[in-house]
Amino acid sequence: MSADTPGSSWKVSLPCTRAEAEAIDSASDLVIDAVLMTTEEVEDDVERWRLDAYLDHAPDAAMLATIHALVPSASAHDPSVERLDAQDWVTLSQAGLEPIREGRFVVHTAAHAVSPPPGGRAFLIEAGQAFGTGHHGTTSGCLAMLDALAVAGRRFEAVIDVGTGTGLLAFAATALWPAARVVATDIDPVAIAVTHDNAARNGVEGVALYVADGARDAAIDAAAPFDLVIANILAGPLVSMAPELAAIAAPDAVIVLAGLLETQREDVVAAYAACGCTLVGIDRRGDWTVLQLRGGATRYVPEGPFDPKGRDGWALDL
Numbered sequence: 001m002s003a004d005t006p007g008s009s010w011k012v013s014l015p016c017t018r019a020e021a022e023a024i025d026s027a028s029d030l031v032i033d034a035v036l037m038t039t040e041e042v043e044d045d046v047e048r049w050r051l052d053a054y055l056d057h058a059p060d061a062a063m064l065a066t067i068h069a070l071v072p073s074a075s076a077h078d079p080s081v082e083r084l085d086a087q088d089w090v091t092l093s094q095a096g097l098e099p100i101r102e103g104r105f106v107v108h109t110a111a112h113a114v115s116p117p118p119g120g121r122a123f124l125i126e127a128g129q130a131f132g133t134g135h136h137g138t139t140s141g142c143l144a145m146l147d148a149l150a151v152a153g154r155r156f157e158a159v160i161d162v163g164t165g166t167g168l169l170a171f172a173a174t175a176l177w178p179a180a181r182v183v184a185t186d187i188d189p190v191a192i193a194v195t196h197d198n199a200a201r202n203g204v205e206g207v208a209l210y211v212a213d214g215a216r217d218a219a220i221d222a223a224a225p226f227d228l229v230i231a232n233i234l235a236g237p238l239v240s241m242a243p244e245l246a247a248i249a250a251p252d253a254v255i256v257l258a259g260l261l262e263t264q265r266e267d268v269v270a271a272y273a274a275c276g277c278t279l280v281g282i283d284r285r286g287d288w289t290v291l292q293l294r295g296g297a298t299r300y301v302p303e304g305p306f307d308p309k310g311r312d313g314w315a316l317d318l
C-alpha cells in the first residue's frame, strides 16, 4: 500500500482482545492492504483492546471480512467504518503515538518530533510495517535494561539484536557502546529493509543487517561470539531458540530476553538454564517481563538437531 498518498482515507475499527492485538503486532507473514494499529482501550483491563485498520480506499466486503477475521472475538460486532476526508492517513495512524522516554532515550515519530534529553539520544521511528516504536512494554523494558547496563558501567564488544523489528534496540546499543560491533537480524525481510531506512534516517552507521530465522545462519556464526545478546521475540520462539542463542553467546555474556508474559517466565528461564544460562534480573512491564540472563562460564555447544518447534511463536501454548 502506498504510504505517502495524502487524501481521503478510511478507518475500520473493531474491539479485540490483548492476545489478538499481540498476534497482529507480531505477525511477520500478515499480508493486508492496510496499516493496522492496536490500542489498549481501558487501562487496568488488559482484555479490552481495539484494532484500527487504516486504508487509502473504501473497504469492500472482502476487505472487511479480512479485517474481521483478524479478531475472532469480535465476530458478533459490526466493524465501524469511518471516512477520514482529505487527511494524510499515515499521520492519522500515528497521531496517538506520543514520544516515549526510557533511560537516556526518547523515541518519537515525525509528527511528534522532540529534542533528546541532555546527554541522551532521540530516535525517529515511524509506526509502519515493522514492530518496535518503543510504545510496547517489551521494547521499552529492553531499552531500560540496556540503559541500566550502561549506567552500571558494563561495556560490550559485540552485540546482536535478534528479531530487530524497526532496529531500535540495535540503534540503542550503538549509542550506548559506540565501539561495539552490532549485528541486527530478523526473519522478516521487510523488517530488515525498515531497519536499513531507520538507520539512515537516524544517522546510525555500522550495524550489520541479516535476514535470518533465529541464530542458525552462517553470517551470524561468523560474527559470534557476542557478549550482549538481545532478543525481543515471543516466549515460544525464545524457548525454541535457547540452544542457538546460548551457542552464539560468549562466556558470561549478558542475554536480554523479552516478549514473554510473566506467566511464561518459568518456562523461558528453564529452557535457558538447560543451556547453561542463569537468571540475574527481571523488569516487569504490566503483564510483560524482560529477563536478564548470564551465559555459561564456557561457550555452550548445542546437542542434537535443530528443533524448529515453537517458531510460530504466539500460537504456542506454553
Ligand SMILES: C[S@@+](CC[C@H](N)C(=O)[O-])C[C@H]1O[C@@H](n2cnc3c(N)ncnc32)[C@H](O)[C@@H]1O
Pocket (backbone or CB within 6 Å): 026, 028, 130, 131, 132, 133, 134, 138, 139, 142, 162, 163, 164, 165, 166, 167, 168, 169, 185, 186, 187, 188, 191, 212, 213, 214, 215, 232, 233, 234, 237, 259, 311, 313
Ligand atoms: C516483538 S517484535 C520486536 C521488535 C524489536 N526488537 C523491539 O524490541 O521492538 C519481534 C520481531 O522478531 C521477529 N521474529 C519473529 N520470529 C523470528 C525468528 N524466528 N527469527 C528472527 N526474528 C524473528 C519478527 O519479525 C519481529 O520483527
